[in-house]
Each structure stands twice: as C-alpha cells, then as structure tokens.
Amino acid sequence: MSEIFHINKLPNRTITHNGQEYLFFSGTAYLGLPQHPNFQQLMVESIHQYGTVFGSSRNGNVRIEVYEEAEAKLAGRTGAETALTLSSGMMAGQVVINWLRGQHTAFVYAPSAHPALWNEPTVALPQLSFAEWTAQLPEQLRTVAPGPVAILTNALDAVCSDYYDFDWLNDLPDHRPITLIVDDSHGLGVLNDGRGIWPQIPRKPNRLSEIRLVVTASLAKAMGLPGGVVFGDINTIATLRQTAFFGACSPMPPAYLDAYLRADALYAEGYERLQKNLLLAEELLLPTGLFRHAKGYPVFFTEDDELYAYLLKNNILIYSFAYPTIADRANTRIVISAFHTLDDIQTLARAVNDYISTKAVG
Structure with missing residues (x-):
C-alpha cells in the first residue's frame, strides 16, 4: 500500500x-x-449572501431561487432539457436508483459501474471488457424478466483512461422500455468542450422506441462544487423532485451555486x-x-x-x-x-x- x-x-x-x-x-x-483565488473569492462573497448551508427541503414553502437558476444553466450548458442538483454525486445517483427501484425495474450493470449507481451495498459487476459486455448485452436483455430495464454505466473508464463507444445502443431490443443511466462525474466540464457526455449519446438510434437518458454527475471534480446533479427530460426530473428521497434530503449549499452562476x-x-x-x-x-x-x-x-x-x-x-x-x-x-x-x-x-x-x- x-x-x-x-x-x-x-x-x-x-x-x-x-x-x-x-x-x-x-x-x-x-x-x-478549488485552488483558484478568484473562484475562492466568489465563494466568500456568495457565503455572505446565502450562508454556509440551507438545511431545509427543496420542496418546502420557502425556496431559494438560485437553485432553479443554476439548474437551468447547467442543463443549458450540457444540452439536457433540465437538471436537478443534490448534495453530492452519490446522492444524485441514489435518488435515481431509489426511484427506479420503486418501479420494480431490472438493473443491468456495465463493468466498473460507479457505486453511486448501485442498487445494493454490493453488486456483482461483469468481469468483462466494456466492448465484450456491450456485445452480449442485447441477448442478455432478451432473457431478463418482462418489465422496465435500467442500464447503468459510467461515461468513460476514468481510472484506466479509456473512452466508451455508445454505438451499441443501436442494437438494443425494442420489446421493453429502457432507461440508460450514465455517471458522468469525470466527463462533465472536460469532455465535449465541457458539456460532458450528454451530447454524444443517441436517445433514439435504430429502435422503434426512444431510450430514456438520465445522466448523473458529481460537481466536485472539474466543476469545483460540493454537490451533484441529475440531467434528464422534464417529466423524469419533475418525478424525481416529487419523491420522498429528494424531498427529505438537504440540498447542496446555495452559496456554491451562486458562485457557479458568476464564474463563467x-x-x-x-x-x-x-x-x-x-x-x-x-x-x-x-x-x-x-x-x-x-x-x-x-x-x-x-x-x-x-x-x-x-x-x-x-x-x-x-x-x-x-x-x-x-x-x-x-x-x-x-x-x-x-x-x-x-x-x-x-x-x-x-x-x-x-x-x-x-x-x-x-
């Protein structure tokens, strides 16, 4: 060690x-x-206005507007319809997993899928290369019990510095609804001119039905913010916001989102x-x-x-x-x-x- x-x-x-x-x-x-003195100064100014934490529910009767402003900007920057911030990248992943679990969704994991996307404390991840896993995925989906399926993967192999090819989405079967959950913690702010993985994932490739895309990410990496975010379509994000999991958790400190809005x-x-x-x-x-x-x-x-x-x-x-x-x-x-x-x-x-x-x- x-x-x-x-x-x-x-x-x-x-x-x-x-x-x-x-x-x-x-x-x-x-x-x-985090090391930039001007960014630190923005944080100090924002803390003077918003304090160090907002220890309340985002669904309460007192709401701080900076959350919606920052979420709209994050979504616009990536190209997603809308976004929802949480207190960490782990919480961003788990608010999605908790919601899907309630729909009796079958979870299909890619190799090295981040623990933020795990449905259980421990998950047996495929011991295959990403290419090998995607090659056998269509057949695997045909054997999974009927009902909705969630495919959970990272945006890239952040440890071994490998990009993932998402062309395999073209080969997925049409017989069931599919939600693709992608953890983009290491891509947001870095890939695709900083837009992250969202712009390069097709939602409706050679399938009759659209694949629902949900991207989660930590903001504590390239973005320099202690929090997390979920990107998705308007209906999905609205549904996540109405869950008890989201309503009962404290949000990320609003001061950081205020600094983000001023840090272009x-x-x-x-x-x-x-x-x-x-x-x-x-x-x-x-x-x-x-x-x-x-x-x-x-x-x-x-x-x-x-x-x-x-x-x-x-x-x-x-x-x-x-x-x-x-x-x-x-x-x-x-x-x-x-x-x-x-x-x-x-x-x-x-x-x-x-x-x-x-x-x-x-």
Missing part, C-alpha cells in the same frame, strides 16, 4: 509533507477551480489552461509507451506500478491507491490539471524518461 500523506491544506500544483515539497499530479480538480470566465480560463497542459503532456508522455490515455482526457494510466515509487523519490506525487475499495488492486495514474504550469509537466516528463532509462540499464 502507498504511503498515506497527511496534509493540512488543499493540494495545489504542489503539496508539502514532512517539510518536503512535491509536485502533485493527482486528484480530480481538472479545471483547478473562470471556467473558460480553466478549460483553456487544461487543454494547453494536456497537449504538452500528450506530446511528452505518450511517446514513452508507458501510458494508456484517452486523448483529451486528463488521465494517463500505467500498469507499471513501480513508477509511483520512483517519482516519489524525485519529489513528484502521483495517484496510486486501491479504488473503489481497499480490496481492489491499486492503480497508478498521472492526472493533469489546469493549475499545473508547463514547466511542471516538463519536469514530470523528464522524470518519467529517467525512470525508463533506469529500468533499461537495470
């Missing part, structure tokens, strides 16, 4: 541990918003910086042959776990721990963020090449 780094401030492009400074290439703050320039700046950093990282890291990488996505995955220890000795800290449970295999990956400088990435690339040279000599 990798060493645990206990720190007392938010990681930025560097962290300090036991008096030693390390370049930091981990985390999920892809656009660098900072999101655009973060996205532009990330793209520049990614172009350089792809140019310098991919020729090493050490990494698996979905172009345009800020994660470089490697099966060479010894890289972690080598970089650590050279004052560079990358991602390396078991996920999603401590029983899972640790995975090693480099995460590029908007808060990095081009010099940081060049330093990283030199260390990676030194590691490869050291292995070759050894």
Whole structure:
C-alpha cells in the first residue's frame, strides 16, 4: 500500500509533507477551480449572501431561487432539457436508483459501474471488457424478466483512461422500455468542450422506441462544487423532485451555486489552461509507451506500478491507491490539471524518461 500523506491544506500544483515539497499530479480538480483565488473569492462573497448551508427541503414553502437558476444553466450548458442538483454525486445517483427501484425495474450493470449507481451495498459487476459486455448485452436483455430495464454505466473508464463507444445502443431490443443511466462525474466540464457526455449519446438510434437518458454527475471534480446533479427530460426530473428521497434530503449549499452562476470566465480560463497542459503532456508522455490515455482526457494510466515509487523519490506525487475499495488492486495514474504550469509537466516528463532509462540499464 502507498504511503498515506497527511496534509493540512488543499493540494495545489504542489503539496508539502514532512517539510518536503512535491509536485502533485493527482486528484480530480481538472479545471483547478478549488485552488483558484478568484473562484475562492466568489465563494466568500456568495457565503455572505446565502450562508454556509440551507438545511431545509427543496420542496418546502420557502425556496431559494438560485437553485432553479443554476439548474437551468447547467442543463443549458450540457444540452439536457433540465437538471436537478443534490448534495453530492452519490446522492444524485441514489435518488435515481431509489426511484427506479420503486418501479420494480431490472438493473443491468456495465463493468466498473460507479457505486453511486448501485442498487445494493454490493453488486456483482461483469468481469468483462466494456466492448465484450456491450456485445452480449442485447441477448442478455432478451432473457431478463418482462418489465422496465435500467442500464447503468459510467461515461468513460476514468481510472484506466479509456473512452466508451455508445454505438451499441443501436442494437438494443425494442420489446421493453429502457432507461440508460450514465455517471458522468469525470466527463462533465472536460469532455465535449465541457458539456460532458450528454451530447454524444443517441436517445433514439435504430429502435422503434426512444431510450430514456438520465445522466448523473458529481460537481466536485472539474466543476469545483460540493454537490451533484441529475440531467434528464422534464417529466423524469419533475418525478424525481416529487419523491420522498429528494424531498427529505438537504440540498447542496446555495452559496456554491451562486458562485457557479458568476464564474463563467473562470471556467473558460480553466478549460483553456487544461487543454494547453494536456497537449504538452500528450506530446511528452505518450511517446514513452508507458501510458494508456484517452486523448483529451486528463488521465494517463500505467500498469507499471513501480513508477509511483520512483517519482516519489524525485519529489513528484502521483495517484496510486486501491479504488473503489481497499480490496481492489491499486492503480497508478498521472492526472493533469489546469493549475499545473508547463514547466511542471516538463519536469514530470523528464522524470518519467529517467525512470525508463533506469529500468533499461537495470
């Protein structure tokens, strides 16, 4: 198991541990918003107006307008009809799962589907590649008992940096209603010019009936907000809002959504910086042959776990721990963020090449 780094401030492009400074290439703050002083100042201003929390039901008789304003903006940005925010990405997934469970829906899980979409505390996920799973999915659906079906998947393989092809939707059978639930926590703010996965998923491919699409996401990654969101059609979102699960949970703090409404320039700046950093990282890291990488996505995955220890000795800290449970295999990956400088990435690339040279000599 990798060493645990206990720190007392938010990681930025560097962290300090036991008096030693390390370049930091981990985390999920892809656009660098939590570390951005101007974004932090927006948060301070919003807290002065909205306080730290709204400990009430969104369905109560006192309602704060910023929720609907921010949800309309989030939906408009992605291309969805409408959106609903919750206190976390986990809650966003579970409000959907709880609702579908009440309709006696059959759940069909993709490999590595995020725990936010699980119907039970533990779920036996398919031990197949995503391509193998999609190839056998039409036949599997023909054997599932009659009634509504929910297919649950991630938008991409965020751990191993692989994109998923959604053309398999063309091959799904027409004999039953299908809801596709996609967790886009790592794509929102990053994929498709920041719009996330919504624009590239067909709802009515070669089927007689439309596939109902629901996308859930954490806002705590690229978006830099402690909360979650569900995107969908107007009827589905209205139904979710009327559930006891939604009505009884406290919402995400309104101050954060107020800051989001005023942060367009900072999101655009973060996205532009990330793209520049990614172009350089792809140019310098991919020729090493050490990494698996979905172009345009800020994660470089490697099966060479010894890289972690080598970089650590050279004052560079990358991602390396078991996920999603401590029983899972640790995975090693480099995460590029908007808060990095081009010099940081060049330093990283030199260390990676030194590691490869050291292995070759050894």
